[in-house]
Amino acid sequence: MKIIDWYILKRYLGTFTVMLLLFIPIGIVVDVSEKINRILENKVPLSSVLAYYLDFTIYFANMLFPILLFLSVIWFTSKLANNTEVIAILSSGISFNRFLRPYIVGATLISLFALLMGLILVPKASVGYNDFKYKYLKRNSEVRETQNVYKQISPDEFIYVSNFNFQSKTGFNFTMEKFKDNKLLYKIRASRITWNPEQKNYTLSSYFKRSIGPMGDQLEKAETKDLKLDFDIEDLTPAVYAAETMTLGELNKFIERETMRGSANINAYLVVKYKKYSVPISTFILTIIAVSVSSMKRRGGMGVNLAVGISLAFTYIFFDKIFGTLAEASTIPPLFAVWFSNISFGILAIILLRNARR
Structure with a gap:
C-alpha cells in the first residue's frame, strides 16, 4: 500500500x-x-x-x-x-x-x-x-410479554401456557398433551410451571395428570411435582428474544428443530x-x-x-x-x-x- x-x-x-x-x-x-x-x-x-x-x-x-x-x-x-x-x-x-x-x-x-x-x-x-x-x-404487568403460547414440540406432543414471566422463568396455566395414533394418552395441567436451571427440570404447581387407559382413566394429583420434560425454556419465550441470544451454531440447530416441529415463528x-x-x-x-x-x-x-x-x-x-x-x-x-x-x-x-x- x-x-x-x-x-x-x-x-x-x-x-x-x-x-x-x-x-x-x-x-x-x-x-x-x-x-x-x-x-x-x-x-x-x-x-x-x-x-x-x-x-x-x-x-x-x-x-x-x-x-x-x-x-x-x-x-x-x-x-x-x-x-x-x-x-x-x-x-x-x-x-x-x-x-x-x-x-x-x-x-x-x-x-x-x-x-x-x-x-x-x-x-x-x-x-x-x-x-x-x-x-x-x-414491572410485573410488563414482564409477561409472551401470551397464549401453543406449540407442537414433537409429532405427538403439544404444550400451552397462557403467559410467561421472564424474571422468574415461570409459565402460567400450563397444559401438555400426549397423543398416539390420534388418540390422547395423557394430559398434564398445572397452574404454574417454573424452570430450575441447576437441576435442569421443571417444578409444576397444582399438578394434575390424567392418563387415558382401556380399563379406565388414571388420575394423579400433587401440590408440587418436579419433572424432566422434553422441551426447552426457549419454547416459552418470544421468538426474537430467543434467537438474539443464540450463537450461529445454536441458532441453526434451534431453527432445524423448530422447522421439524412446524413452529409458526x-x-x-x-x-x-x-x-x-x-x-x-x-x-x-x-x-x-x-x-x-x-x-x-x-x-x-x-x-x-x-x-x-x-x-x-x-x-x-x-x-x-x-x-x-x-x-x-x-x-x-x-x-x-x-x-x-x-x-x-x-x-x-x-x-x-x-x-x-x-
Whole structure:
C-alpha cells in the first residue's frame, strides 16, 4: 500500500472509531436518565449495573453500526473534498477505482469486526441485556410479554401456557398433551410451571395428570411435582428474544428443530440469522455510496453532503426495519426481506459510483 492508501485508511478507521466513542456515551447517558429511577427503586447492585452497560454498549453499537459507518465515511471524505485533496489525488492520474481501494480495505476490516460481533459478542450481550431488563426494569404487568403460547414440540406432543414471566422463568396455566395414533394418552395441567436451571427440570404447581387407559382413566394429583420434560425454556419465550441470544451454531440447530416441529415463528428466527450476514455486507455498499456522494466538492460544503448522507442512512434503516417486521408477521420470504435493503442500495451504489467516475 502506498502513502495515500495509509492516509485514507487511517482516516477511515479513525473517524469510525471516534463516531463510536461519541455516540455510545450519548446512548448510555440517555439510557441512564430513563432507567435511573427504576434502578434506585429496585436497589440494583452496582456490579449488575456495570455488567448491564457493558452489554448495552455492544448491543447499542451493533444496532447503530450502519448509520455510524455511513456518517463517518461521509464526514472525512467531505473534508478531503473541501480541502481539494480528492481533486489533487484524481488529477495525479489515479483512477476513481484506485482511489476507492483503501476504502474497500477499511470496509473489509470493519465487516470482519461486524461479523465477529454478530456471531459471538452480540448474542452474549443480548442475554445480559435482556435478563437485566426483565429482572430489574420491567414491572410485573410488563414482564409477561409472551401470551397464549401453543406449540407442537414433537409429532405427538403439544404444550400451552397462557403467559410467561421472564424474571422468574415461570409459565402460567400450563397444559401438555400426549397423543398416539390420534388418540390422547395423557394430559398434564398445572397452574404454574417454573424452570430450575441447576437441576435442569421443571417444578409444576397444582399438578394434575390424567392418563387415558382401556380399563379406565388414571388420575394423579400433587401440590408440587418436579419433572424432566422434553422441551426447552426457549419454547416459552418470544421468538426474537430467543434467537438474539443464540450463537450461529445454536441458532441453526434451534431453527432445524423448530422447522421439524412446524413452529409458526420460523420467519422470526430466520430474520435474525440472515441479519448476521447482511450487516457485514452492508459495510461495502454504504461505503461506496458514501464515497460517491461526498467525494465531489459542493457549493454548500459539508452540510449538503451530511444532509444527503443522513437522509440515505435513515432510509436504509427504515427499509431494513420495515421489511424485517413484515417478514416476521407475514408470508414475505425472510431472505428477501433481510436483503432487500442491501439489494436496493447496492443498485443505488452502482449508479452513484458510475456518476462519480465521470
